[in-house]
Amino acid sequence: MLDPRLSVIDERLSRVKRIMAISSGKGGVGKSLIAAVSALILARRGFKAGLLDLDFTNPSSSVILGARSLYPVEDRGMVPPKISGVEYISITFFAGDEPSPLRGEDVTNAFVEILALVRWSPLDYLILDTPPGLGDLLLDLLRLIKRLSFLVVTTPSRLSLETVRKLILLLRSVKAPIIGVIENMLMDSSQSLGEEIKKLDAAFLGSIPLDPGVEKALGDPEKLLETKFAEKLSEILNAIQ
Amino acid sequence: MLDPRLSVIDERLSRVKRIMAISSGKGGVGKSLIAAVSALILARRGFKAGLLDLDFTNPSSSVILGARSLYPVEDRGMVPPKISGVEYISITFFAGDEPSPLRGEDVTNAFVEILALVRWSPLDYLILDTPPGLGDLLLDLLRLIKRLSFLVVTTPSRLSLETVRKLILLLRSVKAPIIGVIENMLMDSSQSLGEEIKKLDAAFLGSIPLDPGVEKALGDPEKLLETKFAEKLSEILNAIQ
Numbered sequence: 001m002l003d004p005r006l007s008v009i010d011e012r013l014s015r016v017k018r019i020m021a022i023s024s025g026k027g028g029v030g031k032s033l034i035a036a037v038s039a040l041i042l043a044r045r046g047f048k049a050g051l052l053d054l055d056f057t058n059p060s061s062s063v064i065l066g067a068r069s070l071y072p073v074e075d076r077g078m079v080p081p082k083i084s085g086v087e088y089i090s091i092t093f094f095a096g097d098e099p100s101p102l103r104g105e106d107v108t109n110a111f112v113e114i115l116a117l118v119r120w121s122p123l124d125y126l127i128l129d130t131p132p133g134l135g136d137l138l139l140d141l142l143r144l145i146k147r148l149s150f151l152v153v154t155t156p157s158r159l160s161l162e163t164v165r166k167l168i169l170l171l172r173s174v175k176a177p178i179i180g181v182i183e184n185m186l187m188d189s190s191q192s193l194g195e196e197i198k199k200l201d202a203a204f205l206g207s208i209p210l211d212p213g214v215e216k217a218l219g220d221p222e223k224l225l226e227t228k229f230a231e232k233l234s235e236i237l238n239a240i241q
Numbered sequence: 242m243l244d245p246r247l248s249v250i251d252e253r254l255s256r257v258k259r260i261m262a263i264s265s266g267k268g269g270v271g272k273s274l275i276a277a278v279s280a281l282i283l284a285r286r287g288f289k290a291g292l293l294d295l296d297f298t299n300p301s302s303s304v305i306l307g308a309r310s311l312y313p314v315e316d317r318g319m320v321p322p323k324i325s326g327v328e329y330i331s332i333t334f335f336a337g338d339e340p341s342p343l344r345g346e347d348v349t350n351a352f353v354e355i356l357a358l359v360r361w362s363p364l365d366y367l368i369l370d371t372p373p374g375l376g377d378l379l380l381d382l383l384r385l386i387k388r389l390s391f392l393v394v395t396t397p398s399r400l401s402l403e404t405v406r407k408l409i410l411l412l413r414s415v416k417a418p419i420i421g422v423i424e425n426m427l428m429d430s431s432q433s434l435g436e437e438i439k440k441l442d443a444a445f446l447g448s449i450p451l452d453p454g455v456e457k458a459l460g461d462p463e464k465l466l467e468t469k470f471a472e473k474l475s476e477i478l479n480a481i482q
Binding site for chain 1: 266267268269270273274297298299301304305372373374375396397398399400401403404428429432453456459460
């Protein structure tokens with residue numbers, strides 16, 4: 001595809017030091033929560049952090065951050081609003097609360113459009129919340145965004161691990177850098193699939209216990225940062241920062 | 242799209258009495274488990290039941306049913322193999338364990354191909370396991386399969402409920418029949434979003450508690466049927482059968 005917007009994307013992202021995609025293959029493993037809270041933690045540590053929610057199927061970051069009334073400002077592109085220090089862009093800014101049953105090509109186009117339009121500050125970290133599946137958007141991410149590395153999320157269920165195994169195969173086959181794998185929503189340490197995860201072709205970064213306190217903290221970044229979930233995620237980020 | 246395979250699909254499904262799509266919008270809410278175990282329960286009750294796993298992003302039914310070595314037989318189309326009395330077809334029969342990063346149109350084509358090829362017996366129930374999201378495949382389902390009704394799955398999290406709300410809006414907008422909503426993976430009855438679910442434009446069918454026993458029963462249909470999860474799902478199926 002020859003698209004003049006592609007060179008614009010490079011330019012838009014040129015001042016971002018590190019771009020991390022939080023991916024899982026399977027939905028419902030806490031990917032969006034890990035993406036949003038990672039951005040909050042990094043901002044709290046003094047880094048310039050951005051969050052880009054590209055999960056067209058379930059743009060849940062606005063619910064997680066309580067960012068429903070935020071909108072970007074137009075100024076030679078779109079300037080992301082900030083929430084708790086994080087520069088933040090989500091598809092919900094454009095689609096609102098209506099269902100967005102986009103077909104494959106529409107998703108690709110919307111994706112290119114957003115990447116070409118948004119004017120990020122010089123960021124230390126841009127965190128991408130990616131859609132579940134091994135489909136269109138993942139291929140687009142790999143094609144459109146250079147210097148993209150992947151943080152992979154699974155749960156301690158064989159159903160999730162099967163998908164993560166495929167995701168890692170796919171990423172390895174296109175030589176995409178994989179930071180490692182996080183096991184999320186661990187209910188009981190005896191249930192951990194850590195040993196299985198270690199057999200995958202990626203680093204095992206640690207387990208985050210299931211934290212029932214997260215549900216009540218949804219929509220409130222300060223409360224989210226105080227959860228046990230954030231505490232454990234913070235330790236994992238220390239190791240990969 | 243003028244596609245000769247579309248009339249073949251009608252013919253292939255003409256002897257199926259009821260076609261139910263298990264949908265969630267969001268992944269990881271237990272949709273695949275509800276689809277597979279519903280088919281097992283109906284077969285156990287003496288109904289002729291089929292399961293079609295159309296979740297190209299995460300075809301987990303083969304792991305749930307322990308159906309890895311099953312394959313369809315070719316005979317004027319594809320004849321589905323049976324597992325525990327359930328006629329069963331999954332994309333994994335075709336893609337195997339490799340990642341299948343299909344793009345939008347490829348998914349639509351594979352979907353039409355499978356529907357046009359498979360020769361189901363005269364079934365009382367065909368259960369469809371659908372991919373997460375409000376995207377391509379949902380639109381295709383609505384276009385390709387007549388007499389399709391939807392069983393919607395959520396978890397007691399606001400993140401899931403937001404998506405289910407959009408899914409119901411979308412289904413209502415195209416006049417698709419909605420059987421109702423199941424709340425799955427309830428950890429604590431005080432956490433239930435039942436009251437919120439009742440405000441949606443669909444019947445609330447009940448809650449299924451989170452059952453840690455399911456993980457160990459994965460891959461074994463007999464054990465799955467003995468879980469508390471199956472017991473509660475069975476009650477819900479009584480009400481809508």
